[in-house]
Amino acid sequence: MSDLPSDRDDLDADAGEYVLGTLSPEDHMRFEMRLRTDRQAQAAVAYWERRLSPLAGLAAPAEPDPQLFGRIEQTINRQARPARPGRVLVPARTRIWNNVTIWRNAALAAGLAAAAFAGLLLIRPLPQGGGPSYVAVLDNAEGAPVWLVTADPANLTISVDPVGQSPNDSRVPELWLIPEGTDTPISLGVLGGHRTTAVIDADRLAQIGEGAVLAVSLEPPGGSPTGTPTGPVVQQGRIVPYLP
């Protein structure tokens, strides 16, 4: 075997470590993002899942509590229940994005699959003229909110508010959109320590919907030099609509 690692070796070792669970949380998220679109990476993970699975035989089986299945069903039913309108009252014209709890609770009350889609919730707040139409809470790996993203289709803008601690890093956070069914991250801009607003075209805004992913990567000052994420993905999540 050659001592020079090839790209293929790197991918296989990354995929193997992903399945073993030994990647750092940052690398794990980064690899997960790659898995969304990279068929070779998907195949490499499937290979290791199959090849390492016999090691599960090292653990002695344990009978779960008889009530556990009921709990699982309850969670699924709660998540599947369609949201009802008007359950969450949010005062109009307040800076609601300062209050992440409201959005989080709104999302939970709406029965969104928060657990299944840990990371990001994109929800549609109560319809009211001129206000933002989508709000997304972008969490870090510990579940703490870091960014709040609001999309305002009327004005073709996306705004991002920092709501948590910024990453302690000389690199700068850059926001990416990966529309459903594509494998090309689109840069929505570099994020600052204060509110960032980007004007985007209507086509792009239309791509923000269910199945799309928003992600934040750390890039050199000024943003990614290549137009695609080059640094670690520190936050990411799937967009889940709130359907009133």
Added chain:
Amino acid sequence: MQKVGQQDAAAFKELYAATASRLLGVAMRIVRRREVAEDALHDAFVRVWWHASRFDPARGPALAWMITIVRNSAINHIRKTARETALETEVDGEADSLLDRMAEVPGIPAADRIGLARCLQELEAGPRQCVVMAFADGWSHEELAERLGHPLGTVKSWIRRSLLRLRECLSA
């Protein structure tokens, strides 16, 4: 699994009945506490329900895919709640007994089990122990280094090199 992907509740119940005790065992070995392991299993099955339609049978056995979900869920749970410090370290012993200790898992082909045991045995003892314990116990590089008494850099390179050697051996 395809039926579960079409949100067939009866098929989901069957899948649970057939796999829950095996998967809870996998989670218990990682988190070491029954209630945390059951929480991990809960999260994993909720995820299986919502993601089953994306499972591709051409990828391999459904159980192998579910094992990854359960292990990830268990590892997330221990990273959220600090792992028990009084945890007894059962360091994996000799490879000779690996095949014996690796019970047959229904749904995983016997040939895969025998092949993996054979190829693991070809690794040196230190690297093999790291790979086996990373999988079975969900230990991170740091935990492996500390508990097995090896330098961190050694553990990291052992794991990557062992994976590539396993790949070579398994495809031979």
